[in-house]
Amino acid sequence: MNACLHDPRHGYYATRPGIGRDFITAPEISQVFGELLGLWALYEWQAMGSPAPARLVEVGGGRGTMMADMMRAIRAAGGGEAFTLAMNEASPVHAARQTNALAAFHPDFLGGFDTLGDAPFILLANEWLDCLPARQFLAKGERWHEQVVGLDEAGELAFGLAADAAPADSVPGAAHVQVDMQPALDTLVDVLREAFASAPGRALFIDYGTVQGAPGDTLRAFKDGRQVDPLAMPGESDLTVDVDFARLSRLAGAAGLHVSGPVAQGPFLLSLGAEARMQALIRANPDKAEAIHAGVSRLVDPAEMGSRFKVICLSAPDLPAPVGF
Template identity: 70%
Template sequence: MTRLASKLKSLIRAGGPMPVSAYMNACLHDPEHGYYATRPGIGRDFITAPEISQVFGEMLGLWALHEWQALGSPERFSLVEAGAGRGTMMDDIMRAVRQANGGQGFDVAINEASPVYSAAQKERLSDLHPSFLGAFQSIGEAPFILIANEWLDCLPARQFVQSDGDWHEKVVGLDDQGDLAIGIATDKANAPAFEMRDGATSFEVQPALETLVDVLKDAFSVVPGRALFIDYGVSEGAPGDTLRAFQRGLQVGPLALPGSSDLTVDVDFGRLRRLAEKAGLSVHGPVEQGPFLMGLGVEARMHALIRANQGRAEEIYKGVTRLVDPAEMGRRFKVICLSAPGLAAPVGF
């Protein structure tokens, strides 16, 4: 039993079952025993696109440079990354920007919940002198571009099921043996306040998506900018129950190793799009990751990299293929861009 499991059991005994979203938040962010507070999972429990191929970050760097120019090349400008992991993607982004003779006025900023990753970012990105934001408090002080890869999937999700004609929220409690177990709350949930789907008997919703859109709406009311999100999820139809956990590259039960495994859910890109449109933002996408990267010129960059690194040709080819192949990450991962009202479509859309 993990230390966090013991802590959660005590909390449940004292206060009763907790919503799945509260359990997920505790597993990821408990300051003493939470996953992101205590361990660097990238490369061990899971792998992300920037770690698969440097070309991923390089393409996003050229995308950011192009969009900065489309914003009128503002002298004061922030390039923000949410959930920057080991700093790999921002390192690749800024290398590509500098190779294109740009980025001299970019202020690099990081929003990071993990103290473990923050330490790695400060070391790896020291020459960029990044600032570290808490809850995006500085967004909106200058024109900005926000980029987040595999960040939305970590936002805690509430889950609802229909039982006897009523909606009930799924909760984590204790079974007869005193072990963690998922059940449903006895009281009726306020699920109808969320968007429902005809015929659905269960659905999952990330409340923080609304907060995110509100933050961007406020920021874009002051300065122009864009926010690019890349993650796995669905474009249409609300997810049902997608909560899952990973440790050392293997999927494990979401209740098996709280605090020692990464928890994640599919992103409802359709809902994010609707929330942003309702808020008056310019919305482009979601589109699939494969076509998006191909449209940015990932194939040409791959060939150039192979020519310069013949000994790594197969490794480079396999990495880029994994990013764009529909059978791998190319279709499952989606890309959406939320922008200040009135901005034209960004490149890649």
């Protein structure tokens, strides 16, 4: 999964990231998404005592749409000088787009997620956790075996099972015959724990996933807006898995972080003022009223993205609970 997504010569994100073609994300659906998150970040920075300097960080920022919307809202609220901007982007294609989209804000590009520095920060990541590589385990009797990728008799990629049973502690509490497990969630919590030991901060993650028990077999691939076989077009399709928010919450709590959520995206955005912002946009752009309403509805409607997507915030242990939870 990591090779298919991030190989520098042939990986999907390195060569042909397909926002708007293979998939679409919330910031591309409605500007309200990024604007509300910008105001959330500004409020939380103020709640931290308005420290200066402070960093506003986005991980996996795509075209830069969300951060551009965030900064526009922050500036409109009079907080334009509050932050230095930092982006962490694995895709050179997207990094180039972010450079152009955010030129007015002079962002720094972090060499790695673990280079947050020692200044207070607010970090956001939308649809980033789901592309962290996963391991899969399949139950055979009372034992678990890791699912692996190899070649079949025709020389084509195929799934198989490792001959040796997996250690019992390598499989999270499973309610399915097959489970996905993302080792990078452990690394993420370790990085945040070390960063919060140096400076106060919050990290907000928005993604699709489960809140009770490890996800089952959720590995999926998307190409040109349709779901395809994950092994059919390696490097040419986007690979994704559901995020185990329950496990992320347990790991963060065990590391001493303050955990808020997960909560559903719809109620979270509505609590931040999605309805009021939508009505203001409609009044200012009556000829686009239908499109504005459709976009916001897609974000908050439980039948669309409102309940499928979850929001979790991991904070330094001495900070109060953030708004929206």
